[in-house]
Amino acid sequence: MVKAVVLGAAGGIGQPLALLLKNNPLVTQLGLYDIVNTPGVAADLSHISTPAKVEGYLPADDGLTKTLTGAEVILIPAGVPRKPGMTRDDLFKINAGIVKDLATAIAKTAPKAFVLVISNPVNSTVPIVAEVFKKHGVFDPKRLFGVTTLDVVRASTFVSEILGDLSLSKDVVVPVVGGHSGVTIVPLLSQSTHPLPSSLAKTDYDALVNRIQFGGDEVVKAKNGGGSATLSMAYAGAEFAFKVIRALKGEKGLVAPSYVSLEADPSGAAELTKELGQELAYFSSNIELGTDGVAKISPLGTLTDAEKALVSAAVPELAKNIQTGINFVAEASRL
Ligand SMILES: NC(=O)c1ccc[n+]([C@@H]2O[C@H](COP(=O)([O-])OP(=O)(O)OC[C@H]3O[C@@H](n4cnc5c(N)ncnc54)[C@H](O)[C@@H]3O)[C@@H](O)[C@H]2O)c1
Ligand SMILES: O=C(O)C[C@H](O)C(=O)O
Secondary structure (H helix, E strand, O other), X not given: OOEEEEEOOOOOOHHHHHHHHHOOOOOOEEEEXXXXXXXXXXXXXXXXXXXXXXXXXXXXXXXXXXXXXXXXXXXXXXXXXXXXXXOHHHHHHHHHHHHHHHHHHHHHHOOOOEEEEOOOOHHHHHHHHHHHXXXXXXXXXXXXXXXXXXXXXXXXXXXXXXXXXXXXXXXXXXXEEEOOOHHHEEEOHHHOOOOOOOOOOHHHHHHHHXXXXXXXXXXXXXXXXXOOOOHHHHHHHHHHHHHHHHHHOOOOOEEEEEEEEHHHOHHHHHHHHHHHOOOOOEEEEEEEEEOOEEEEEOOOOOOOHHHHHHHHHHHHHHHHHHHHHHHHHHHHHHO
């Protein structure tokens, strides 16, 4: 029995993500919340012949509390997406407040749930959720995740394209670490399960790294004002959520990168900090999932010089993004 919840369920990501969750037999209850259209989305999904009982709520009549009651896994894709010319940080002004309010409701109604943050900028929205939870005395660093899986999915796809066989993409695993925006996205291609051709030119390697780091821009540009990645994000979000659900059901050995608080595993964090050469409160590295959430944060391992340079570029940007999230909650509390 697992109750999964999507906050922002009527949106571009929310709807296909809710569909994928409804299609998973491990999900027995599906709570959908949005400020618009959730009753329709819920009615539609409820006709699908899979076990999950679907309920959709709007803000009226305390719909958010009803949605969150009994939630074990909460996915948050609520907020505005980018338009061409914007960075993810440009979304902060609107999305920070949305995420803060949703986190406050979670802290009050479902403080033990696993919370998976999709809303951008993830590098800052995850610290916002953590700060809100700390204020309410319910922060458990093992249960809060920034969803960076789309970067991993893109890396698998683009590497398979270079290897000339897209059917490999389901098996190609590339750890993508750091955060989720531009230079903070660090693909560790030397650790790919399927090595790149040794003949790959440096310019082609650089282009591949750039494509993984800025894959989101490719979609924003192609949608031409119609938003950012939704379908691939729903796929990626579901993939990560299913791992979390399988782990909470007791399956062992499930590993995936996710942007987490390094308080979740102090000994793993100590090793990671040595590798990064600087303390960061949040970082995405491979994590092992357990029944209580983050069981272990893995170190980066052996890196090439090119990868070390990517990590060095990511760290100061991440530090800035994290502080922006922390400051936002501190300032809001002073008002
Ligand atoms: N982490 C990632 O890899 C990743 C990938 C793609 C998109 N995103 C981010 O996900 C977010 C959503 O993208 P989208 O394309 O689905 O946008 P969208 O505009 O299609 O959908 C967002 C939904 O959020 C709802 N919403 C707004 N305020 C809300 C509130 N207070 N409570 C509940 N719902 C609320 C809207 O009504 C809308 O239905 C954006 O911030 C986008 O940048 C993240
Ligand atoms: O690019 C975006 O703004 C959406 C998302 O973060 C992505 O990586 O596709």
